[in-house]
Amino acid sequence: MNFARRTLIGIPYIWLLLLFLVPFGIIFKISLSDYAVSIPPYTPTLDLAQGWAGLRDFLSQLDFENYIWLSEDDLYWKAYLSSVKIACISTLLTLLVGFPVAYGMAKSAPEWRPMLMMLIILPFWTSFLIRVYAWIGILSNEGFLNQFLLWTGVISDPLQIMNTSTAVYIGIVYTYLPFMILPIYATLERLDGSLLEAAIDLGCSRTKAFWLVTVPLSRAGVIAGCFLVFIPALGEIVIPSLLGGSGTLMIGKVLWEEFFSNRDWPVASAVAIILLLLLVVPIMLFQRNQEKAQEAEG
Amino acid sequence: MKQFSWFNATALTLGFAFLYIPMIILVVFSFNDNRLVTVWAGFSTRWYVELFQDEAFLDAAWVTLRVAFSSSTIATVLGTMAAYVMVNGGKFFGRTLFSGMIYAPLVMPEVITGLSLLLLFIAIGLDRGVITIVLAHTTFAMCYVSVVVSSRLVNFDRSLEEAALDLGCTPFQAFKLVTLPLIAPAVISGWLLAFTLSLDDLVIASFTAGPSATTLPMKIWSSVRLGVSPKINALSTILILLVTIGVIAASITSKRSIARALRDEQMADQSA
Amino acid sequence: MTAAVEFAPWTDPTETPLIRFERVVKRFGDFTAIEPLNLSIYRKEFFALLGPSGCGKTTLMRMLAGFEAPSEGTITIGGRDMAGIPPNKREVNMMFQSYALFPHLSVWDNIAFGLKRGDMSKEEIAARVDDMLRLTRLDRFAKRKPHQISGGQKQRVALARALAKAPKLLLLDEPLGALDKKLRQDTQFELMDIQEKTETTFVIVTHDQEEAMTVASRVAVMDNGKIVQVDTPPKIYETPNSTYVADFIGDVNLLHGRAEIRADGLASLAWAEGATPIKGTAGEGLQGGEASFVIRPEKVTITASKPKDRTNVVKGKILDIAYLGNLSTYHVELPGGQVLKAQTANNRRLSRRDFTWEDEVYLSWTDTAGLVLAR
Numbered sequence: 001m002n003f004a005r006r007t008l009i010g011i012p013y014i015w016l017l018l019l020f021l022v023p024f025g026i027i028f029k030i031s032l033s034d035y036a037v038s039i040p041p042y043t044p045t046l047d048l049a050q051g052w053a054g055l056r057d058f059l060s061q062l063d064f065e066n067y068i069w070l071s072e073d074d075l076y077w078k079a080y081l082s083s084v085k086i087a088c089i090s091t092l093l094t095l096l097v098g099f100p101v102a103y104g105m106a107k108s109a110p111e112w113r114p115m116l117m118m119l120i121i122l123p124f125w126t127s128f129l130i131r132v133y134a135w136i137g138i139l140s141n142e143g144f145l146n147q148f149l150l151w152t153g154v155i156s157d158p159l160q161i162m163n164t165s166t167a168v169y170i171g172i173v174y175t176y177l178p179f180m181i182l183p184i185y186a187t188l189e190r191l192d193g194s195l196l197e198a199a200i201d202l203g204c205s206r207t208k209a210f211w212l213v214t215v216p217l218s219r220a221g222v223i224a225g226c227f228l229v230f231i232p233a234l235g236e237i238v239i240p241s242l243l244g245g246s247g248t249l250m251i252g253k254v255l256w257e258e259f260f261s262n263r264d265w266p267v268a269s270a271v272a273i274i275l276l277l278l279l280v281v282p283i284m285l286f287q288r289n290q291e292k293a294q295e296a297e298g
Numbered sequence: 299m300k301q302f303s304w305f306n307a308t309a310l311t312l313g314f315a316f317l318y319i320p321m322i323i324l325v326v327f328s329f330n331d332n333r334l335v336t337v338w339a340g341f342s343t344r345w346y347v348e349l350f351q352d353e354a355f356l357d358a359a360w361v362t363l364r365v366a367f368s369s370s371t372i373a374t375v376l377g378t379m380a381a382y383v384m385v386n387g388g389k390f391f392g393r394t395l396f397s398g399m400i401y402a403p404l405v406m407p408e409v410i411t412g413l414s415l416l417l418l419f420i421a422i423g424l425d426r427g428v429i430t431i432v433l434a435h436t437t438f439a440m441c442y443v444s445v446v447v448s449s450r451l452v453n454f455d456r457s458l459e460e461a462a463l464d465l466g467c468t469p470f471q472a473f474k475l476v477t478l479p480l481i482a483p484a485v486i487s488g489w490l491l492a493f494t495l496s497l498d499d500l501v502i503a504s505f506t507a508g509p510s511a512t513t514l515p516m517k518i519w520s521s522v523r524l525g526v527s528p529k530i531n532a533l534s535t536i537l538i539l540l541v542t543i544g545v546i547a548a549s550i551t552s553k554r555s556i557a558r559a560l561r562d563e564q565m566a567d568q569s570a
Numbered sequence: 571m572t573a574a575v576e577f578a579p580w581t582d583p584t585e586t587p588l589i590r591f592e593r594v595v596k597r598f599g600d601f602t603a604i605e606p607l608n609l610s611i612y613r614k615e616f617f618a619l620l621g622p623s624g625c626g627k628t629t630l631m632r633m634l635a636g637f638e639a640p641s642e643g644t645i646t647i648g649g650r651d652m653a654g655i656p657p658n659k660r661e662v663n664m665m666f667q668s669y670a671l672f673p674h675l676s677v678w679d680n681i682a683f684g685l686k687r688g689d690m691s692k693e694e695i696a697a698r699v700d701d702m703l704r705l706t707r708l709d710r711f712a713k714r715k716p717h718q719i720s721g722g723q724k725q726r727v728a729l730a731r732a733l734a735k736a737p738k739l740l741l742l743d744e745p746l747g748a749l750d751k752k753l754r755q756d757t758q759f760e761l762m763d764i765q766e767k768t769e770t771t772f773v774i775v776t777h778d779q780e781e782a783m784t785v786a787s788r789v790a791v792m793d794n795g796k797i798v799q800v801d802t803p804p805k806i807y808e809t810p811n812s813t814y815v816a817d818f819i820g821d822v823n824l825l826h827g828r829a830e831i832r833a834d835g836l837a838s839l840a841w842a843e844g845a846t847p848i849k850g851t852a853g854e855g856l857q858g859g860e861a862s863f864v865i866r867p868e869k870v871t872i873t874a875s876k877p878k879d880r881t882n883v884v885k886g887k888i889l890d891i892a893y894l895g896n897l898s899t900y901h902v903e904l905p906g907g908q909v910l911k912a913q914t915a916n917n918r919r920l921s922r923r924d925f926t927w928e929d930e931v932y933l934s935w936t937d938t939a940g941l942v943l944a945r
Contacts, residue, residue, distance in 0.1 A: 279407070480674060
């Protein structure tokens with residue numbers, strides 16, 4: 001019994017320790033190491049064969065040089081700031097698109113709702129890469145959008161959308177829209193219809209009732225949806241790489257290039273650590289929001 | 299007070315158009331007889347034929363399926379164990395750390411997960427290939443599985459397990475004969491989720507794959523960076539079709555089971 | 571069967587109890603769920619643990635089933651110390667409050683579940699399950715799944731499943747709590763019938779005093795992790811050992827005051843300035859001093875004129891009348907502000923009711939009808 005319990009706890013525990021926590025320590029360690037033209041491309045490496053002397057040697061060579069370097073190079077500052085900006089703006093845009101859809105779903109006839117839910121979830125199961133790819137054909141200079149606008153005569157020269165931050169916004173809104181709609185829909189659907197009737201009965205207009213009753217009561221869903229979009233958008237690589245072109249700076253993309261093109265592992269690791277620090281605050285806020293929402297439900 | 303509202307209808311129409319038009323264009327133009335994806339030149343299936351003759355794509359697809367199948371299966375076993383420990387495990391040393399390690403990968407950017415695992419594999423001298431991708435995918439997918447399964451376990455009536463023990467089962471028999479059959483739907487959806495996540499993953503696979511193995515998303519990525527290609531449209535169409543069939547099948551099965559539950563309820567009422 | 575001999579093994583000193591709790595204590599962290607407790611339950615008893623929620627009755631039962639281990643003390647069943655024996659190795663079965671029927675198995679398979687864990691042959695199992703189905707009148711539903719049958723049928727499946735292994739002891743956790751009142755009353759008699767037929771020892775946990783009184787051979791009234799009184803239902807009702815028990819079981823009137831033991835063995839209670847002290851049977855261990863007088867409403871007679879043959883008479887004004895169909899309860903306010911209840915059987919038509927609101931009436935009772943209990 002006790003042995004069984006230990007195995008049950010032990011196996012997933014050890015797996016996560018080895019493949020999640022230890023790698024994390026390694027990233028941290030390498031971020032404090034120096035770049036070297038070797039394999040692996042950093043020094044020092046910990047040589048346990050040398051015993052204590054090796055360990056002391058190893059520790060004495062670790063420093064915050066990479067972090068200092070990052071803070072001095074304004075490429076990284078710009079990348080961080082522009083990541084935050086892009087993530088914020090696209091979260092807001094996703095909310096603007098997602099809320100009316102979630103509201104429309106919650107107000108639709110009950111027999112339609114499962115069908116609409118399925119239509120929201122379906123894109124989530126299809127490949128992320130393919131959904132981003134679909135926009136290349138639409139947004140490029142000779143793409144469908146420009147073809148359509150030229151045909152209607154709204155514009156006379158093709159618009160440059162591809163490889164701008166506008167394309168990145170569209171890409172993020174498109175891929176993360178279900179994450180925004182589902183939590184908002186969940187809170188709106190549970191909203192008791194008689195609350196609105198009560199507000200109208202007490203003298204509110206329909207619009208006023210919406211702002212005074214529906215919006216405050218859907219707050220938990222809105223906040224959850226915003227975090228679910230903001231957190232992954234901040235570390236996004238694929239969308240800025242495919243739609244944003246070389247002009248769009250995002251921290252995930254910088255890390256990727258630092259690692260694969262420049263092969264500077266210590267700097268890539270330092271970027272990763274800082275990206276994580278950047279995420280800790282929104283993740284903790286998200287956690288608190290979820291806990292509060294759960295408490296409110298009883 | 300149910301009224302037809304123009305606002306709601308417009309919001310829904312525009313929202314769903316936004317979600318689906320890009321994919322519809324993708325599918326339609328995969329049958330375009332032109333190397334330029336955006337210019338229509340008549341119906342053709344030539345890109346499908348070319349796709350199925352492309353060894354590199356077929357290899358990548360095979361690698362992806364193997365990785366997805368093995369990682370989702372291991373992740374389901376580990377994730378179910380982890381969920382069981384989280385919900386029913388009681389107190390043990392390092393429980394907070396354990397739950398932290400389960401939830402952290404869900405919000406961790408893929409770049410960081412990928413990079414850290416790569417650094418681990420290099421540090422311990424493990425050759426990169428299919429096995430390292432499987433290890434990486436299992437690690438993050440088990441966390442998703444454990445979240446799906448524990449949400450079912452939380453609502454699971456503990457007294458069912460106690461009843462099994464009371465009637466003479468060992469704890470293992472109680473799990474096998476009572477708990478597992480009842481949480482099976484959640485375990486299956488956990489597996490499906492893990493499978494899809496693995497099929498879909500580009501970033502983590504890119505870090506952990508090494509030169510000897512290429513997955514389908516990696517192959518798509520490298521060819522898409524060079525611009526749109528009709529072959530990728532054909533491949534996308536096949537993937538979209540498979541997912542659509544899967545999701546529709548799943549929803550029909552669940553609708554059937556709802557209908558059955560309704561019938562059963564009536565039966566119970568009549569027999570009372 | 572010698573029906574003339576009353577079933578009362580607890581009065582026979584040569585009888586060994588089936589279950590024995592010796593100085594059992596149960597703590598959950600800082601919270602003490604069971605205070606040091608001794609209890610003996612005998613073979614073939616139908617024993618009820620009665621108390622409000624949180625009084626420790628369920629913990630006591632879960633310790634018998636093996637889901638909780640006592641923090642101190644020993645529990646023996648059939649002379650065997652139960653410490654360290656897991657639930658699956660105990661000849662004890664339990665009927666769960668939620669029934670805990672396995673939703674993925676049919677009624678038949680639910681009943682056969684425990685039997686399949688032993689080394690019975692297929693034929694023996696089938697025969698035993700069929701016996702159980704017949705005993706609980708479920709023959710027609712054998713192939714149904716739990717969600718295809720009604721609440722009352724579910725309750726019978728749970729009972730059949732727990733009885734199938736012919737346990738030494740059957741534990742019933744609020745077995746009738748989920749049923750509506752009418753069905754509950756029918757099922758109580760059915761439970762007693764099955765208990766008698768199978769000659770199994772039953773321990774039932776309930777918060778419903780009527781249910782405990784109906785089914786049980788003995789009732790243990792619990793409060794805050796302690797057993798307050800263990801006795802047969804009539805004794806619990808007629809001679810409660812504390813105001814807690816008196817108040818918990820049935821309806822009761824309480825008057826507080828100072829008691830004195832009289833030479834004739836009765837006790838008298840001075841309950842109000844200037845009023846004649848009232849007399850009643852002295853409760854267990856009454857020494858005098860602060861005490862309460864308890865009397866059941868049906869033992870209080872209500873009359874329009876002062877009865878001459880009674881010593882315990884008080885005068886009051888009718889405050890409220892509760893008409894319950896077969897009974898009427900009168901709430902009578904005494905000059906000191908206390909309210910006493912008097913109950914009369916309605917064997918006359920309503921239109922000829924004697925009393926109405928604001929009427930001045932006399933309440934009276936015999937010298938032995940009430941109890942004076944130490945506070």
